[in-house]
Amino acid sequence: MGIESVKLPGGLSRTSGIGGAMKTTPKRLLFVDDDPNILDILERMIAPYAAGWETHFSLGADEAIALVEQVDFDVVVSDARMPEKDGFWLLKTLQEAERTRSIPVIILTGDCEPSLKRQALELGATDLLNKPICREDLLGRLRSALRLKGYQDELAENILSLEDKVVERTQALETSHREILWRLAKACEYRDDQTGHHVVRVALYSRAIAIGLGMPPHFVEDIFLTSPLHDIGKIAIPDRVFLKPGSLTLDEVKVMQSHCEIGSRLLLEQPKALEALHWTEEVQHPKRDLADENPFIRMASRIALSHHEKWDGTGYPNGLVGEDIPVESRIVALADVFDALVSERAYKPAFPVERSRQIIAEEAGSHFDPAMCRIFEEQIAEIERIRVQFIEPPAEVNIESAR
Numbered sequence: 391m392g393i394e395s396v397k398l399p400g401g402l403s404r405t406s407g408i409g410g411a412m413k414t415t416p417k418r419l420l421f422v423d424d425d426p427n428i429l430d431i432l433e434r435m436i437a438p439y440a441a442g443w444e445t446h447f448s449l450g451a452d453e454a455i456a457l458v459e460q461v462d463f464d465v466v467v468s469d470a471r472m473p474e475k476d477g478f479w480l481l482k483t484l485q486e487a488e489r490t491r492s493i494p495v496i497i498l499t500g501d502c503e504p505s506l507k508r509q510a511l512e513l514g515a516t517d518l519l520n521k522p523i524c525r526e527d528l529l530g531r532l533r534s535a536l537r538l539k540g541y542q543d544e545l546a547e548n549i550l551s552l553e554d555k556v557v558e559r560t561q562a563l564e565t566s567h568r569e570i571l572w573r574l575a576k577a578c579e580y581r582d583d584q585t586g587h588h589v590v591r592v593a594l595y596s597r598a599i600a601i602g603l604g605m606p607p608h609f610v611e612d613i614f615l616t617s618p619l620h621d622i623g624k625i626a627i628p629d630r631v632f633l634k635p636g637s638l639t640l641d642e643v644k645v646m647q648s649h650c651e652i653g654s655r656l657l658l659e660q661p662k663a664l665e666a667l668h669w670t671e672e673v674q675h676p677k678r679d680l681a682d683e684n685p686f687i688r689m690a691s692r693i694a695l696s697h698h699e700k701w702d703g704t705g706y707p708n709g710l711v712g713e714d715i716p717v718e719s720r721i722v723a724l725a726d727v728f729d730a731l732v733s734e735r736a737y738k739p740a741f742p743v744e745r746s747r748q749i750i751a752e753e754a755g756s757h758f759d760p761a762m763c764r765i766f767e768e769q770i771a772e773i774e775r776i777r778v779q780f781i782e783p784p785a786e787v788n789i790e791s792a793r
């Protein structure tokens with residue numbers, strides 16, 4: 391076991407290290423005292439027991455802090471009384487910094503200094519040692535402090551590893567969640583194969599408008615993911631109405647319009663089967679509200695319910711007026727209508743973009759939120775780019791081949 395002493399710049403402190411295999415993972419100890427004789431005594435006391443320890447010595451608190459900034463110490467032993475900055479200043483400084491807060495600190499005090507001892511404990515000292523120092527006491531306290539630091543380090547490492555796993559699992563869950571939403575939206579498209587990339591374009595138009603509105607990033611992402619589900623309720627409309635060629639009767643129109651409430655309920659209501667999934671022997675009917683746990687579902691449900699509301703209150707199903715209509719629904723309403731205008735439908739040809747923009751502008755303040763129409767115009771270059779990129783496939787092309 392070889393101990394080497396190294397003079398630090400300025401010659402005010404010494405560093406000792408243990409040679410051999412243990413040097414790869416040494417425990418680092420720092421002793422601070424303004425009296426070099428005390429430091430010599432401390433060094434001699436621990437030398438025969440210091441296998442695996444890397445010992446550093448400092449003659450002052452300032453110098454000790456300079457060392458702490460360079461070395462990750464496992465324990466600091468400091469005299470309480472030192473000229474200028476004392477052991478309490480050192481203790482307080484270590485406690486204030488995130489990186490050094492967990493370093494155990496042992497404070498050396500005289501036997502008859504209870505007030506100093508109390509002060510040291512209040513400032514966060516791990517332990518106290520009386521002067522004159524007894525070798526056995528010193529070694530016992532050092533081993534306890536090192537054990538404590540070892541547990542703290544292990545715990546911190548486990549927490550970091552756990553945090554990494556939580557982030558990883560959360561990302562996997564979110565990816566799976568997004569995929570399911572998109573697949574659900576696509577499944578709804580199969581009902582009406584003329585719409586092609588309609589839901590993709592509505593999602594991208596909605597995102598572009600939300601960005602233009604200056605909405606926060608989480609909103610922009612949420613509307614991109616949930617807007618494709620705006621017509622999910624159409625899945626429950628009977629074929630005789632949904633696929634009927636020509637105009638609908640008033641009753642049939644009402645059936646068609648019910649897709650808003652059906653879609654909202656479909657997204658919001660707790661499926662019985664899922665309740666059963668969470669039953670256990672102890673808890674047969676746990677109350678878990680999926681919508682409470684999932685902001686996507688809440689937004690998707692609001693969009694499904696109110697994307698046919700109109701700014702002037704003449705829309706359906708609830709005749710909401712102005713800003714009573716959720717902002718995400720006002721965005722999707724515009725995106726949905728614009729896409730219908732520029733796309734070919736069974737009942738109409740595709741309108742040119744300029745004509746469609748004109749119709750949107752004419753409906754500002756009646757059908758649409760006027761502010762939303764202004765943003766739409768500001769974003770028109772991006773909206774046109776999306777329209778061209780996801781243009782409707784020719785009617786004779788099977789929709790599946792375009793996916």
Ligand SMILES: [Fe+2]
Nearest residue numbers: 620621697698
């Ligand atoms: Fe709709």
